Amino acid sequence: MEEIALALFICLILALVSKRYSLPPIPFYIIAGIAIGKSGLAIVPADAYSQYLSSLGLIFLLFYVGLEMRPKSLRERGRTILLSGVIDLNVNLLIGFAAALLLGFRPLESFILASAFYISSSAMAISSLVENRRLILPEAETIVWMMVFEDVLLILLISLFSAQAGNPLTFILLTAAVLAATVLIVRVLRRPIKTILMRTDDLPSLLTFTAVISSTYLAKLLKIPDALVAIILGSSLAATSGAALDRLSQPFREVFLVLFFVFFGITIDFSGGFSPIVAAVLCILAIGSKMASGILVGWGLHGSALSGIEIGANTLGRGEFSIALAAIFGSATISATVAILVVATSLVGSFAARYSEGLKDWVSGERMRAPGTPGGAAE
């Protein structure tokens, strides 16, 4: 128990430092975890207790992903999202998969690694756009909607990996049944849930917490991953009072996610099949492939490669979702590799996004002042 307090205290200090220098906090949490955990000083062991608390971080994160799913607005912006999303997916998943295979991972491992390699950190992309004051750019819209597309892909990937782990048919039936049941229950109870969420006492937070936690119980009962149940629950509860649930679950999500990141670091084991060279190669490829997909999207949507640099720089950082995929489905080797990947790309991405203006100037200077007028986003 006191280990958790220690871990949280270290994270608090690190959060202060990272805010002070406008850096993403996730790499710091992971580095701290590695330093005090298995591969470092080994002062904080990962026991069942801390494991449970950190798994709550994952559940709250995925509940939030489900909550923010907006199939309607996705469909409205269909073509743009599809184009940028598909380019991003294809380029990065393919490069990641091919690289992992060539570096000696087995096909399934390669696919899991490629998924972590593909998926950018929405949190980092959004906070870098806000903090670096890029929201006026049409590219900012493309980037945020690319993140929405990636969220959908995250759900698909989680479903796919879960289905593959057991009997796919029973899995699909069970998931469909859970989905149908949750949607139905939420529809029937919509009014009372809304009324409770509007109260000013302690009931709204209690309801939110109970709903999210109970998804872990339901998952255990039905033997499907709690990650998936959390997403299903979030997306069906969005129909009640999504904004209120988002606000209410935010404090839980923030605290438990920090625990999730730091305990992910604590459990990292570099002594197994982990190879620093493999990790380094993947990091370099991960930076290159996001820049490449960014430039392709820039070309396709904004008619300018310079726009693509902005897109690449802001989507470069891998974070919470890569860790989530590694933590749920990855082996020790994959987790260790993804930890390094996240730390490297998120730090490089943070600087690339901050200095993207300079980066663009430099590139356009190199190309003898290529026309760099970013066109409006294709509607």
Place this chain on the structure above:
Amino acid sequence: MGVRCIELPGIGTKYELETEKGDKVAIIFMGSRKFQLYVLEKGKGAPSAAELTAAEARRLGSLLSGAIIEAEKEAVEIAFSALSDLRIRVHTYVIKKHLAGRSIAELQVRTKTGATVVAVSRKGKNIINPLPSFTFEDGDIVVAIGDTDQLEEFEHQILGN
């Protein structure tokens, strides 16, 4: 001069306006009661931006709609889109010592100036539509409503500025 409205999931809503001269202004409403204001000068690549709190955004809004703001004296002009000729000014003034103890009726505010005192803020408490018998105290902030001439009269005759 249409305003483009774009949803930015995870951030908020973006309103974008291209001015007649070709400059671009964007306002982003972020869920957490924060605002970002961007200005992109025509032909320039990099925008300027400012982050505003809700209160700052409101002040800026009343400035842009044609008001003058001084320390504790501030004016807002109200114009309705359907009644473009109708312009009503709302002005705040600070009551000085020499008016302390005198009532609105006694000062004959409406008869003498045409302006009306619609609200008084006294030590953080607000009195909306004070009665004629309402007596001023030193330091009261009054809100008067009228057209420009009436408010000028109010300043001269009642406040004695």
